[in-house]
Amino acid sequence: MRLRHIPGSEETIAASPYVVRQPWEYRGRFGELFGNDNRIEIEVGMGKGKFIMELAASNPQVNYLGIERYPSVLLRAISKRQELELSNIYFLCIDAKALEEIFAPGEVTRIYLNFSDPWPKERHAKRRLTSPEFMKVYGQILKKDGTVEFKTDNQELFTYSLESISKAGWQILCSTRDLHNSAMAEGNVMTEYETKFSSRGNPICKLIAGREPAYTISEE
Numbered sequence: 196m197r198l199r200h201i202p203g204s205e206e207t208i209a210a211s212p213y214v215v216r217q218p219w220e221y222r223g224r225f226g227e228l229f230g231n232d233n234r235i236e237i238e239v240g241m242g243k244g245k246f247i248m249e250l251a252a253s254n255p256q257v258n259y260l261g262i263e264r265y266p267s268v269l270l271r272a273i274s275k276r277q278e279l280e281l282s283n284i285y286f287l288c289i290d291a292k293a294l295e296e297i298f299a300p301g302e303v304t305r306i307y308l309n310f311s312d313p314w315p316k317e318r319h320a321k322r323r324l325t326s327p328e329f330m331k332v333y334g335q336i337l338k339k340d341g342t343v344e345f346k347t348d349n350q351e352l353f354t355y356s357l358e359s360i361s362k363a364g365w366q367i368l369c370s371t372r373d374l375h376n377s378a379m380a381e382g383n384v385m386t387e388y389e390t391k392f393s394s395r396g397n398p399i400c401k402l403i404a405g406r407e408p409a410y411t412i413s414e415e
């Protein structure tokens with residue numbers, strides 16, 4: 196994603212009713228923010244937020260939190276959000292590294308990682324959102340039977356993720372390297388990057404990981 200600083204983006208975000216300021220104050224009680232006890236699902240690195248806003252529109256019984264670290268990118272999500280009548284989605288302008296400070300143990304039911312930055316250099320491997328370090332953080336905030344869903348068109352990152360997630364002690368519940376032509380395509384919601392890369396003919400990879408072996412289907 197091309198990043199440039201947009202003057203005034205921090206101020207716009209600070210004033211937006213769709214962004215949770217000081218989200219750590221809701222730790223363990225995000226239900227109060229939404230005014231209900233519905234389950235919470237988050238997307239880490241949501242970009243312009245197309246995916247999570249579509250999910251929110253289709254699933255009013257689920258609470259969604261979209262996480263994006265760059266204010267200039269979050270601005271794009273806010274402007275789209277203003278056009279929608281939704282009461283079950285908010286945004287957080289934070290780095291994924293802070294997730295444990297924001298969410299209490301077991302507060303989240305599902306984590307979506309879509310087209311996460313690949314960080315191809317080995318010395319940057321810890322920054323990959325599917326690294327064992329990040330999986331440990333997700334393990335803290337997810338319910339015991341919660342899941343992580345990851346999509347990418349980057350074959351190397353996908354291979355790395357299958358290995359690193361298993362090494363971190365998680366089960367790969369299902370996976371495919373050709374999502375759009377697989378059984379896992381049912382109900383698939385496309386992200387911005389997914390639309391872009393699949394239109395270029397790139398196959399899309401997806402995995403679902405959990406800590407309990409509820410079922411295991413692999414199309415690998």
Ligand code: SAM
Binds near residue numbers: 292
């Ligand atoms: N998920 C969107 C999609 O599939 O269209 C956007 C993908 S874009 C390649 C990755 C996004 O993740 C960028 O907007 C980036 O700023 C954000 N991101 C990367 N690392 C992050 C982190 N550690 N914490 C929060 N956001 C992050």
